[in-house]
Amino acid sequence: MQLNREELLKAYRDMRLIREFEERVHTEFAAGGISGSVHLYAGEEASAVGFCMNLTEVDHIASTHRGHGHSIAKGCDVKGMMGEIFGRSNGLCGGKGGSMHIADLEIGMMGANGIVGAGPPLICGAALTAKTLKTGGVAIAFVGDGGSNQGTTLESYNLAKVWNLPVIFVIEDNGYADTTASSWSVGGSQTKRAEGFGLPGYRVDGHDFFAVHKVAREVIGRARAGEGPSLVHARLTRYYGHFEGDGTTYRAAGESDKARAERDCLDIFRRRVTEAALLENDQLDAIDREVLGLIDEATAEAKAAPAPAIEQLFTDVYLSY
Amino acid sequence: MSDTIHPIVMPKWGMAMTEGMVIAWHVEPGGTVEAGDEIADIETAKITNVFESPVAGTLRRLVAPTDEMVPVGALLAVVADDAVGDADLDAYVTEFQANFVPEDADDGGPEPEYVEAGGRRLRYLKMGGGGTPVVFIHGFGGDLNSWMFNQPALSEDRATYAIDLPGHGGSTKDVGEADAEEMARAVVDFLDVLNIEKAHLAGHSFGGAASLVLALRHPGRVASVTALCTTGLGDDINMDFINGFIGGKRRKDLKPVLELLVADPSLISRDMINDVLKFKRLDGAEAALTAIRDTVFAGGRQTGSLRSRLGELRMPCQVIWGRDDRIIPAHHAEGLPNGVAVHILEGAGHMAHMEKSNEVNRLLEAMASV
Amino acid sequence: MSRKSIRQAINEALALEMRRDARVVVMGEDISGGMGAPGEQDAWGGPLGVTKGLMPEFGRERVLDTPISESAFIGAAAGAAATGLRPVAELMFVDFMGVCFDQIFNQAAKFRYMFGGKAVTPLVVRTMYGAGLSAASQHSQCLYPIFTHIPGLKVVLPSSAYEAKGLLIQAIRDDDPVIFFEHKAMYDEEEEVPDEAYTIPFGEANLTREGDDVTIVAFGRMVQFANQAADKLEKDGISCTVVDPRTTSPLDEDTIIEMAEETGRVVIVDEASPRCNMATDVSALITQNAFGALKAPIKMVTPPHTPVPFAADLERAYIPSPEKIEAAVREVAAA
Incomplete structure (x- = not known):
């Protein structure tokens, strides 16, 4: 293992922060405080954190409709995110975007996205910027198994290859596109699709932070060295439905409970680092408490924040018009 | 018969x-x-x-x-x-x-040409040939086309050159010190590159001051000087015009501003306004005009009066003004040294050379024929 | 200053801006042409030669040929714009918007609003439009009303070479996404165009004719047809104002309303299909704001509500012509 103690603590905290954030959104949504719809990332944390731990602010990511985890992993302010999800003026996007459009371009987060498969072309653009302006940056498109079937995604494999862009496509395969099983909807294999376009393809257990981190380091290193794009297929589990309110009747009975019990990324991480005596349980418990306090604060602040002023309806359409 | x-x-x-x-x-x-x-x-x-x-x-x-x-x-x-x-x-x-x-x-006849002079690219239009040439120097915001009624008439017996000053028309938009001295230097550079040893100068407004400066600095290069509705002879300047000209982005904003230039506002056509807009859209044009304004009309008054020095001029010199000039009042032509001939044209505004081209052409011809 | 075609004016605008700003890149299918092929490089410069010569000057890093893959490269242009480049992407024919529209209207157009004002997306999409070259139904449409409909986009319709250069430079320097429409039948049309860079602001209509009897509002190529009709009518004593809005978004509503009020008689000429096009939009604008000044019903000159036909005779019948404009003006003038 090549991570030092600070890095391990950060990895654990980021994953815990995502989990706590999503659990809180889950309960607040059920309580009726959040309008619209939200898509929760709980269970998939190791993927976002395993990749983003290898990035800096010159690097870009594009996310999906299930974007809270990627946003937190890339460094978005969780209070701003919570405010945004509540549609408040203190939101990261002033309450104009909501859950599906959380973005912070200053730190390279190009946005959650309401359009499945929209991220890959955009991230090719971010990579083109990095390449043209020689920033040294790389760009990662997180794509669901549903998005992997969009033509935009497949076209982007090709464009990234022929332009030799510093791009990584991460297929986060949680087994379902809405209700439709990826075992049915995806023809062929994700990695062989990549290989068909000339991209190295990797498979990884998305529940295992260390496995993700290792492959992420390799493909990001390749991209940064100018050796071109890669694809990583991560298998993982979404604990909740497609959106909050989804009865998940299409899933096997007890499917996500079983995953929580046996394959939870936080549990796996804790076991590995304590068994190897890299970190103490006390340290991790302290992080749990600190994160819980932060989420309590973020929630309280979001609820207390005023709604956006009506004039905000008309601003930010153009820079000049 | x-x-x-x-x-x-x-x-x-x-x-x-x-x-x-x-x-x-x-x-x-x-x-x-x-x-x-x-x-x-x-x-x-x-x-x-x-x-x-x-x-x-x-x-x-x-x-x-x-x-x-x-x-x-x-x-x-x-x-x-x-x-x-x-x-x-x-x-x-x-x-x-x-x-x-x-x-x-x-x-359609002669086309403007370009020359590198003193590190600047200057556009000019040459017409006619031979003799001691006449060099036309336009005013603030103008270009060589402002002499369209004068240059052909003066070109029958000699070469004439109408130039675009730095910051104007098709010339480099860098205006350096942005004053009449700088413009005079640019004209001297132009004369040098084209091997024009001596020329009759006809300058309008800010270009008039440039002509007078050139005549003072390089008397050997100037056969005669005609300054029309010129700056440099008094304090007054219509800043509504100057600021409106710089700030006007649309036809309807510019029209009333340009109408100040002439005694009869109906002379200002759609094409004239469009030509001004086209110039002002060029990269650097607005910055050039602003720099000139801030130097030559700092504080809303003309700076750098040449009045006290006109008596030094030894070559023939005349000042022409439109009686109804609303940019620079015609009384700036009063009280000039005896050697300077003054002609006030009735029924003309600041663009006297366009509005009363025939009279102006006769005065220019008389000067150039000396 | 010399006479330049619209093709040259656009090429010059691109070259000037690429020289001025290293962040400006151009991309598109066959934008230089011959990429990876054994023969001539820079073989095309785009299908009609508009971008020829850029690749030899600026290199392949800034003149990017693309696979036939509009979803990917238009999306990449949007992503590049949001992250620090100033891309000018060529969508060869606007008819191809169907395979990349999401990247334009859901992504580029909405970043700034969705992200609470924190995105800047200086994207230009240049695209060919319009009938007249027997290019049939999938290569001849106008479609600018669809883009005009989308908040967050700016839509530009240059009507001549001078206009094309100044508006394109403005588009490239503009920090919002701009869709720049080039009529495929106009590339060879020439006029005096300055050699230097200049910008024409968006949202400021140009009056190409000024008259007392009828106001013609026309878009893109139709401005030229309207000018021709106006010149002919002038000889018969009907004088027309011709309004070229230049941009449909932003739209210079003030000038349109003012000119409609001045004459009280209005003809609107739009090459786009007649339902929900600029003619209906401008007609609604005028009736809402200048109804009291109207002396006759507004007349619209548009193609019929059909796809663009192939056969030359059918296509001629389809396109609004100077003659149709003239007839409409006479009708409105007499009403």
Whole structure:
């Protein structure tokens, strides 16, 4: 293992922060405080954190409709995110975007996205910027198994290859596109699709932070060295439905409970680092408490924040018009 | 008595003019005209102006109908002595019309040229040839086209050059110190590169001050100097014009501003406004105008008066002003040294050389013929 | 200053801006042409030669040929714009918007609003439009009303070479996404165009003619047809104002309303299909704001509500012509 103690603590905290954030959104949504719809990332944390731990602010990511985890992993302010999800003026996007459009371009987060498969072309653009302006940056498109079937995604494999862009496509395969099983909807294999376009393809257990981190380091290193794009297929589990309110009747009975019990990324991480005596349980418990306090604060602040002023309806359409 | 038949044709005022329209004739058929008599009002897309007869004789035929666009060079009228028979006149008109080919828009006479001078790219239009040349220097916000009614007339007996000052027209937009001294330096650089040892200068407004500075600094290079409605002779300047000219982004904002330039506002045509807009859209144009304003008109008054130094000039010098100039008042022409001839033109504003081109041309011609 | 075609004016605008700003890149299918092929490089410069010569000057890093893959490269242009480049992407024919529209209207157009004002997306999409070259139904449409409909986009319709250069430079320097429409039948049309860079602001209509009797509002190529009709009508004593809005978004509503009020008689000429096009939009604008000044019903000159036909005779019948404009003006003038 090549991570030092600070890095391990950060990895654990980021994953815990995502989990706590999503659990809180889950309960607040059920309580009726959040309008619209939200898509929760709980269970998939190791993927976002395993990749983003290898990035800096010159690097870009594009996310999906299930974007809270990627946003937190890339460094978005969780209070701003919570405010945004509540549609408040203190939101990261002033309450104009909501859950599906959380973005912070200053730190390279190009946005959650309401359009499945929209991220890959955009991230090719971010990579083109990095390449043209020689920033040294790389760009990662997180794509669901549903998005992997969009033509935009497949076209982007090709464009990234022929332009030799510093791009990584991460297929986060949680087994379902809405209700439709990826075992049915995806023809062929994700990695062989990549290989068909000339991209190295990797498979990884998305529940295992260390496995993700290792492959992420390799493909990001390749991209940064100018050796071109890669694809990583991560298998993982979404604990909740497609959106909050989804009865998940299409899933096997007890499917996500079983995953929580046996394959939870936080549990796996804790076991590995304590068994190897890299970190103490006390340290991790302290992080749990600190994160819980932060989420309590973020929630309280979001609820207390005023709604956006009506004039905000008309601003930010153009820079000049 | 002569049996010569003289055609009167649609003149070409400025490079862009391809056609014009006689609005009114001032002479009846059969009337006698002298060369220089005002015989018609002609309207072009840019401006309406009085047309003077180039020849003397009897105006025998009015060929072009009024209020109808005809190409440059088209036959407007025929002047001949009474001795010429009607049949000969008819034959002449028939033959002229049969052979008349409007000039190709792509082949419309001299085109502006560019020269690198003093590290700047300067655009200029040369016409005519020989003699001691006349160099025309436009004013703030203008360009070489502002001499369109003057340059052709002065080019019959000599070379003439109308230049775009730095910051203007097609010239580099870098204005350096942004004052009349800098403009004078640019003109000297221009004279050097074109090997013009000595020239008659005709400068308008800010270009007038540049001409006077050049004459003071390099008296050996200047055969005569004519300053029209010039800066540099007093404090007053209409800042509503200066600021409106710089700030006006739209036609309707610019129109009332440009109307300040002339005694008769109807002279300001759509094309003139569009030409100003086109200039102002060029990269660097607004910055250049602003720099000149902030230097030459700092604090809303003219800086750098040349009045006390005009007596030093040893070459012929004249000052021409439009009585109704609303940019710089005509009283700035009062109290100048004895050697400086002053001409105040009635019915003209700041653009006296356009509004009263015939009178101005006579004054310029007299100066250049010394 | 010399006479330049619209093709040259656009090429010059691109070259000037690429020289001025290293962040400006151009991309598109065959934008240089011959990429990876054994023969001539820079073989095309785009299908009609508009971008020829850029690749030799600026290199392949800034003149990017693309696979036939509009979803990917238009999306990449949007992503590049949001992250620091100033891309000018060529969508060869606007008819191809169907395979990349999401990247334009859901992504580029909405970043700034969705992200609470924190995105800047200086994207230009240049695209060919319009009928007249027997290019049939899938290569001849106008479609600018669809883009005009989308908040967040700016839509530009240059009507001549001078206009094309100044508006394109403005588009490239503009920090919002701009869709720049080039009529495929106009590339060879020439006029005087300055050699230097200049910008024409968006949302400021140009009056190409000024008259007292009828106001014609026309878009893109139709401005030229309207000018031709106006010149002919002038000889018959009907003088027209011709309004070229230049941009349909932003739209210079003030000038349109003012000119409609001045004459009280209005003809609107639009090459786009007649339902929900600029003619209906401008007609609604005028009736809402200048109804009291109208002396006759507004007349619209548009193609019929059909796809663009192939056969030359059918296509001629389809396109609004100077003659149709003239007839409409006479009708409105007499009403």
